[in-house]
Structure formats: C-alpha cells, structure tokens
Amino acid sequence: MSIFKINGKEIFYELDGDASKPKLAILNGIMMSTRSWVPFMNTLKENFQVLRMDFFDQGQSTKLPGETYTHDLQIDTLKALFDYLKIDKINIVGISYGGNAALAFACKYQNYVNRLMLFNSTAYTTAWLKDIGDGWNLAGRTRNGSLYYKIAIPVIYSETYYQEKIEWMRAREKVLTPIFSNPTFLDAMERLTVSAEAYDVRALLKDLTLPVMIISAEQDTLTPVMDQKYLSENIKNAHWIKLPGVGHASMYENPLIFTSLITGFFLVKDTDYII
Amino acid sequence: MSIFKINGKEIFYELDGDASKPKLAILNGIMMSTRSWVPFMNTLKENFQVLRMDFFDQGQSTKLPGETYTHDLQIDTLKALFDYLKIDKINIVGISYGGNAALAFACKYQNYVNRLMLFNSTAYTTAWLKDIGDGWNLAGRTRNGSLYYKIAIPVIYSETYYQEKIEWMRAREKVLTPIFSNPTFLDAMERLTVSAEAYDVRALLKDLTLPVMIISAEQDTLTPVMDQKYLSENIKNAHWIKLPGVGHASMYENPLIFTSLITGFFLVKDTDYII
Amino acid sequence: MSIFKINGKEIFYELDGDASKPKLAILNGIMMSTRSWVPFMNTLKENFQVLRMDFFDQGQSTKLPGETYTHDLQIDTLKALFDYLKIDKINIVGISYGGNAALAFACKYQNYVNRLMLFNSTAYTTAWLKDIGDGWNLAGRTRNGSLYYKIAIPVIYSETYYQEKIEWMRAREKVLTPIFSNPTFLDAMERLTVSAEAYDVRALLKDLTLPVMIISAEQDTLTPVMDQKYLSENIKNAHWIKLPGVGHASMYENPLIFTSLITGFFLVKDTDYII
C-alpha cells in the first residue's frame, strides 16, 4: 500500500510488476478504484509495470468535502505523482472519466506520454452528459441506494449483457446498494461528477501527435460512438476500434478483448511499412 | 372532444380528417398524449383519417390508481374502440410504448391491421429496460420534478440534438419540472411503466404476415438498434430503416423524416416487381 | 413515346400521370433506362406526374460515339427538357449516376428543384471509383459479356440478396450476357462511365438550401455509406436514412421501401414543430 502526499492530501497508488518492463498507468472510471482492476492485473503485469491510482474522492485517496475542482486538479496531481516516482515517459490507458483525464493529461503534458489508449471517452462534456450527471447527483442526495443503482448501473452495460448476466447483476445490486446509500461515497461521487462538467479538450486535440488508440463500444449509451468518431476525426495519429454488442463498462463485458488491446498496443513497435 | 366509455371508464380519443381517406391510428409513447402529435396532424391529415387516443393513465383517459395491469388491457381496449368506431381494418403506427402496444395488438388481432410501423420499439422488456423503468419509478416517488426530468428526458434525445437545442431543452425543462412533480402524473407514469414489464411477444412474431416497417434511431439509448435488429430478423415481412444521428424521440428530432415515412409507407401499394 | 430534340440529337422521355399532381423526375443509374422504372410506375403515378428520361448514351436517347462529355452535358440537357416541358419547379430523385446528376443539377439550377432525394450517391468521383470504372471499361472492350456481367453485376447487389435470389440472378445473367457483349451498348457504357470521372460538387454543396433526403444502403460496395455521410455533413438541410442489409441497387432489393420513401418525402409538407 503506497501513499503519495501532496499539499497535505494523500493519493493512494499501487505500482506492480517488474520495473524493467514498459510502464503503464491505468486511470479509473468515475465509480472505480484501484481495486476495480484486480481481475486484469495478473495478465497486465506479465508485460508491464502497472501503475494504478485513485483520483481524489476515489477509493483510498483523500476525500475533498466542500471543495470544487476540475479535471485539472486530478491531472496536475497525476503529473506530480509521475515526478515523485521519477517517471518521465509512460503509456496511459483510461476509461470514461479516466479516459478523459488521460486525454486531458496528454494535451497538457504530452512529453510524458508514450502512447495513449482511450476506452469509452469523449472530447468534452456536452449539456446532455452534464444533465445525466445532474440526475445522478440529485438521486445521490436522496441517499436511496436502490434509486442510485437503478439509474447509474443498467446504463453502463449493454442491454444484452445485462439481460444475460442478470443473476450476477442481482448479486452486484445487493453489494452496491448499501454503498450507494452511503453519504460519504455519494458526496464524493457528486464532486467527481461536477469536476467533469467543464471538461473540454476540443481546442487542444490538434496539437496531439502521439499515437492514440480510441475504443468505442457500440452499445455505449453514456459516451456513444459519435463521441469517439469526433476524437478519431480530430486527432492526427488516431486509430479507432469498435466493439460490437458491448456497453460502457467495456472491460467487464469483454475482459479478453480489453487485456488484448492494451497488451498489444503498448507492446508493439511502429511498423515501417507504408506510405 | 370524444370519449369512449368502457366498463365505467373513459378513453379519450380524437378522430381527424376525411373519412374517405385511409385510416391511421397513432399510439402514444409512455409520456405522451394525443396532444403530443399536434405538430404532425396537419401533415398527416392530408392523406389519412387519423385516430389518436390516450391509453388508460395517459392524457385525458381515466386514471387507474390502485390497479395493476399489463399491455393486454390497453390492447383489448384499443380493439373495443375500433369496434365501437366500426373500424375493421386500419394502419397502425406506434412509438416506444405505443410501438410495443401496436406490435402486441397485431400479434393478437392481426386481421384488424393493414400495415404496421414501429418506431423505437422492441420485442420484449428485458431486465435491463425493466431496471431502467424501476429507476424512473423510484425517482417519481421522490416527487422531485428536477430529478425526474434529469433521468427521464436527456436519455430520450441523442447527445447531438440535445446539445444543439439546449436552449429549447431548458425551456422544456421549465415546463416539465412542475408536471414531473405532480403525484397524479407520477403515479400514472409508474403504473404505465409497470404495465410494460411483462411485455414479451417473441413467441408470437412468427405468425405475423402483414408488412411491418421497423424504424431504428442509431442514437437511441433506451430501445437500442439491437432491439429492432431482433424484430427485423424474426418478422417475415419486415422492412428495416435506420436513422443516423437520431435518438429515442425520433419524431421530434426529425419531423420531416417521421411524416415522410408514415405517409409513404401507408399510402403506397405493393410493387409487383420481384422475384 | 416522346422525343425531345436538341442540337440535332434526341432525348427519349416519358411523362406519365395526372398533370394536376406534383411533378417528379426520376434520373437513371448508369446502366438503366426509362424501362427500368416500369415496376414502380403504377405506384408512383398514384401521387405524382412522373418524368422519366434517358440520358445521352442511355436507352433510346441518342448515342454519342466519338464524343467526350461530362455530367454537365446531361444536366444542361435536362434543364433544356424542363424548359421545353414548361416545368419550372420539380422534385427530383436519382440513384447512383442519376443521383449524382440530380445533385449536380440542384447545385447548378437550384431554383428548378423543389426537393431532392439521392439514393446511393456521392459528392465526387474518387480515384477509387474511377479505377473501378476503368475496370468496367477495360472489361467492356473485350466484348466478353460473361466477364462484364461478373464484374459489374454482383457488386451492385448485397451479398445476402444475391445469394437468396440466385435463381433470379442466373436468369438475369442469361438476359444480360448478350447485351453485355454488344459493342454499341459497351461503347455507350464506356462514355457514360468516363463522363462521371470529373464529377465533383464538393465546393458547391454549401450553397444548397433545399431539403435533401439522402439514402444509404449499408451493403453498398460501390458508393459506400461513407459517401453519404459526407453529403449529410456538408448539406445544410440534409436528412439521412440508412437501409440495413441492402446493396447498391437498393430499389430492386426493397421496392416497398423505395416507393414509400419517394412517395412520403415528396408529398409531405414541412412540419412547423421545432425549434
């Protein structure tokens, strides 16, 4: 268990695997924590030294009640963590909130990033996504865990997957409902959601030159394919992949594809062929 | 203003246009009423005699507090209305809840239906869609109109449309928030939502022989394209169209396409050509 | 049988239906003639006065051996035909070569056009499509009808349709092979193909303000969906529809959708609703 102290606050992080391997940072989606990646760690550690970290208000990092902040706080803190760990070049993969943070990080500190992989990400927070987030926050304030579960969880899975795994989902519901009734968790979720409202890197994309792999899930109802289409059309060195039948929580719906894509993209060299 | 009385209850309906023209029934989505179609009526009346009606718990039809019912009540009532109006053959178009009702009606009373057009519809209520509906109902019980708006409205539009029309959406929000705080409305919405939970016509589709036009909106996050793909693969005489960039409330996002599709499909004869 | 004489040449055209109905011009794909639309005429005449015409080098219009020309010749001749028929406003639908001609016509003579509907069309002839056309022409010069059939016909149908209708296709092959061995036909086809090489209306699209309905067939391998995506993103008043499972010869693969779309789009008025 590792703690990075900054400005009197704590960032929880975990650095696993052999330091001789290529470095890979994984950035959490909004409800996730370093623990969410445990199922993938054995696989990823085979080829990478993996850095996981909880953003402020996530997992075991410091909660920031009463504070209002933006992605910038998370990104600047991530850079400070890299400096603290003497990392001057790293691969970054992020999903959703973490994908957006990864992209914003690359726009601000491109020299630190070798390659970038964005699952279920977007270039900015539209009014549509902001209003959906407002709905989550208003639901959170009721402290009704069942309500929060019903509005926040089904939409992050594809209809097909949720239907097929319904027994597992019902088990998840039992686990999540008390968490989703917890004021500390819910208030942190609200701050995280609010922190994403001003997110907008559209004007910065033109300066990105590093290779960026963009992953769309065709059944993603929160950051739909149109969002990644925009990214792919506005990033020079973009590579775009779609996952048919998969929803927003793409790494859980198809773990084999998730670990394959990460492992392949961050391992291979550029091919000279072409053009 | 027309009322059809049945079993001591009232169904509000409106029959507009020239009786010499082909008959067309339009069935409401769950939050809609006969008034929701007003913008399209001048156009549709040019070629059809149009029947609109409010299902029980919608608009000006009788509210059913304390009752639990399924689509069957709505469908059987629709048939009774047709009989009352001496309609023995009619075209039917429905959207979402109304599309599912239209499809269930055709499965049960195929002889009454000339052609069928389904916007944003599905063959059954998955656990995924049921849980989303549960979320709406739990939100409704808070009587918090802002919460209800935020969880029920953005998701029925495409991200692009909502973003582009944000001022109009903010105006809608002002109009809808008091309605969405109204216990009578919210309790009716809950009963309607519950009435759709058992909806499942999968086993009946094989017996449909009439022409069915199925319309998908590619950005529909409530009844995604996969749902209509299933319909198109399991209905013999199915014809399938996709609307790129459009969300669940497809008729509002592209009224010209909406009225064009209806007008064309219900007017034209079969083409002899083929095969 | 009607002939329009212009500059010593003849344009064959047919004007059918009641002059009191809205006027509709249908423009042929490259291998088509006025006869190709016969299966749809009874349906279309119910709501429109329909003008069909053969471009130069098509059907019964004058062949132009030894001449090199572009779309402009066809378009200017179409305008002359409209003037001759005292048509100053008309709806136009075109497919493929005819869709491109329709679009080029609207860019040049927008005042003549009420609404425009483009099946399987594109904004310009890419090097890719030009080279495919070159392949047709080189095949044509062999006068081997079987070769010409095999390279020109399967690709205009979806794999699914061709496979399902294979007996009908084998019958078509018998009919078409002698035609595809005929030097007069093949030389005309070569001139038509060459006439499309310089087609490029990209710079003109921004001035179009009339309503344009764009129809994509998802299995179209000659003018793929990307081409219509470009049109839909660069025409102000564009409306876009996709036909799943359908190939380049979309009107033959789904005649009911074809006639429905035309009939609806050119009949309905704009809806006031919105925004």
Add this chain to the structure above:
Amino acid sequence: MSIFKINGKEIFYELDGDASKPKLAILNGIMMSTRSWVPFMNTLKENFQVLRMDFFDQGQSTKLPGETYTHDLQIDTLKALFDYLKIDKINIVGISYGGNAALAFACKYQNYVNRLMLFNSTAYTTAWLKDIGDGWNLAGRTRNGSLYYKIAIPVIYSETYYQEKIEWMRAREKVLTPIFSNPTFLDAMERLTVSAEAYDVRALLKDLTLPVMIISAEQDTLTPVMDQKYLSENIKNAHWIKLPGVGHASMYENPLIFTSLITGFFLVKDTDYII
C-alpha cells in the same frame, strides 16, 4: 529458405524468431506470399516464433497446373507441415483466403490450435463471392494486367485509403501490372480462386470451443461485415472487433492495429474475472 517436401511437391515456409516464444502461424490471403508479411515480421518476432508458408500455387510453393483442388488440400498440407515441424499446438492468424483456411483447419484439427484470429473472413463462399471470383478468372484469361489490376485491387482497399494514398497506388499499379499479365501467376490465381468455391464450414462451427477473435473492416467490400456477424453469432467463444474506415486489406491500411491485435490476443492469458 526452407522447403517441406510432400508427395513430390514442395511447400515453401519460413520459421523466424526464438523457439522459446509462443508459436504463431500466419496464413496468406489469396494474392499474398510469405514476403507479404515482411513489414510486420520485426514486430511480430518480438513476441512470437512466426511460421509463414505459401499454400500450393502461392509464392515459392509448387504450382499445380492442371489440378483441381479445394481448401482441404491446403489444410491437410498445413497439418503435415505442423507434424513435420513437431508443432502440436499453435496460434493461427489468417486473412481472407488464409482466414477461411485457418477456420477450416480449426474445424478439422481443433486440437492443434491454441487460439484463432480471423481477419476479413467468412463462413462460406456465397454465390455472390463465387461470381466475383469468376470475374477475376475471366479477366485473368485475357492476360491483360491493367484489366486485372483494376478489377482486383481497388476493391480490396477502402475508398478513403485508396484516394488518400493514390500516388502509392499508382506505384503499386506499375509493379503489379506485369505480374497480373503473367500466365503462370494468373493460372495459379485461377486455381486458388476455384479452390475456395466449395468452402463452407457453417455446419462445423458449433463444435468450435477455442477462443476465436474475429476482425471486421467496416469498408470491406469483398467479405463484408455481415459475414463476420454470422461468424460471431455462430461460434461459442467468439470475440468480435470492427475497424471503422478500413477495407479488405486491413493489415496494410492500419499496420499498427494489425500488429497490436495479433500481439495482444495471442499473448494474454484468460482473465478469471467473470461471471
């Protein structure tokens, strides 16, 4: 340079990389040879011992003039090569003809295959694809290299890629035209094309249990997305990925994605997570 002798004929193969690494066989598309993979070899050798081979009638393997054969000859020969090399378990990736051969191999000799990756493949040769192949063969018999190029090359690239890389394509045309005029090459191509006509593994797919990664290119006009949709719906342990904007020769259009997908999929272990 390695030769495997079998029944008086020769199979040319190349085995590169460290024998301690996982084994990977790459199977050629119809016009390809072991040399076609050279641009990717440095990358792939980093993580795999790579086996390339030319099927009969390809590259440096024996030509079979006067013989008629099916995929089975190629597959059984591949198995004999594995036995000769004492390979009893291997990963296989194939594209197009080679993907179909890989799939047929796995259906017949599943025990030999660890994982399978299919680029631009299909479950059977439809009448549509057969007729397209007939067109290639009729064109080949003219010995006109320009004709063969125009009908066989543009269609294997996406319209966008071909247009953007047109200068490189013109250079390819110069290189390929003499090859496409060579009777020995063209006759071999005809036999290879004919060998694929009877390909049909639909009835065998249900017995596959190994992990199969299926890659679609959205702009593939020869083995369109519908073909891989069928595979993904009929193979138990299927994983499906789509490449937007990419055509049939997917590895050339996006080499970074190609090498990433192969490297990742064949390196990673299964993830325990789930369900």
